[in-house]
Amino acid sequence: MSVEWQETFNVSRETYDDLTRYAELVGRWTQKINLISKASLQDIWQRHIWDSAQIYDLGEPKGTWLDIGSGGGFPGIVVAIMAKRDNPARKVVLVESDQRKAAFLRTVIRELQLNASVEATRIEALDPAGATVVSARALASLSQLLGFADRHLQKGGSAIFMKGAQWQNELSEAQSAWSFDHQAHTSQTDPTAAVLLIKGIHRA
Numbered sequence: 001m002s003v004e005w006q007e008t009f010n011v012s013r014e015t016y017d018d019l020t021r022y023a024e025l026v027g028r029w030t031q032k033i034n035l036i037s038k039a040s041l042q043d044i045w046q047r048h049i050w051d052s053a054q055i056y057d058l059g060e061p062k063g064t065w066l067d068i069g070s071g072g073g074f075p076g077i078v079v080a081i082m083a084k085r086d087n088p089a090r091k092v093v094l095v096e097s098d099q100r101k102a103a104f105l106r107t108v109i110r111e112l113q114l115n116a117s118v119e120a121t122r123i124e125a126l127d128p129a130g131a132t133v134v135s136a137r138a139l140a141s142l143s144q145l146l147g148f149a150d151r152h153l154q155k156g157g158s159a160i161f162m163k164g165a166q167w168q169n170e171l172s173e174a175q176s177a178w179s180f181d182h183q184a185h186t187s188q189t190d191p192t193a194a195v196l197l198i199k200g201i202h203r204a
């Protein structure tokens with residue numbers, strides 16, 4: 001893969017090599033299980049890796065980062081790879097209910113020696129995690145995600161949700177059930193999409 005991505009992410013050679021190795025593993029396993037669509041494999045750096053990397057600096061640098069519905073590891077594995085040298089104490093917990101995807105995530109963690117672990121269960125079954133950051137991409141409506149974040153974030157923690165073109169509608173709907181502070185960052189990979197940074201969640 002071209003070195004221009006290393007410059008886009010402003011990461012070390014070692015981190016870039018880990019991202020490259022991860023992209024290779026996703027490509028290999030996607031032949032067997034549906035980690036990402038085969039059509040998006042050729043765009044994996046833009047559609048998945050860069051899309052995930054853009055949220056890395058939004059989360060508090062301490063404590064547990066809980067990524068829900070991680071699938072093939074977006075954004076959670078990318079966050080763990082970026083933290084490996086930048087912030088080795090950062091722990092990432094990936095929640096994925098599909099056992100085959102969970103097995104893939106464990107393989108990546110082992111091969112790249114990441115400070116991360118997998119909970120192969122539904123998020124609804126997980127005890128409160130006391131996380132400082134909760135993230136999710138392509139999992140559920142914003143209202144549902146706020147319920148998960150409310151349960152699993154510690155006081156003062158942040159939720160980072162990656163939303164598509166309908167994000168403003170989802171925000172309006174969520175505001176009828178929940179009270180929270182938010183910042184909407186236009187996605188670096190899709191001008192119609194947004195990264196929502198949310199704090200102070202409680203029921204309206």
Ligand SMILES: C[S@@+](CC[C@H](N)C(=O)[O-])C[C@H]1O[C@@H](n2cnc3c(N)ncnc32)[C@H](O)[C@@H]1O
Pocket residue numbers: 035036068069070071072073074075095096097098101121122123124136137138139
């Ligand atoms: C559409 S995929 C998105 C995967 C990844 N976040 C991404 O953006 O590429 C949703 C993933 O969430 C998992 N999932 C769905 N409901 C879940 C739940 N309640 N708890 C944990 N994982 C769940 C599915 O197995 C699937 O891998």
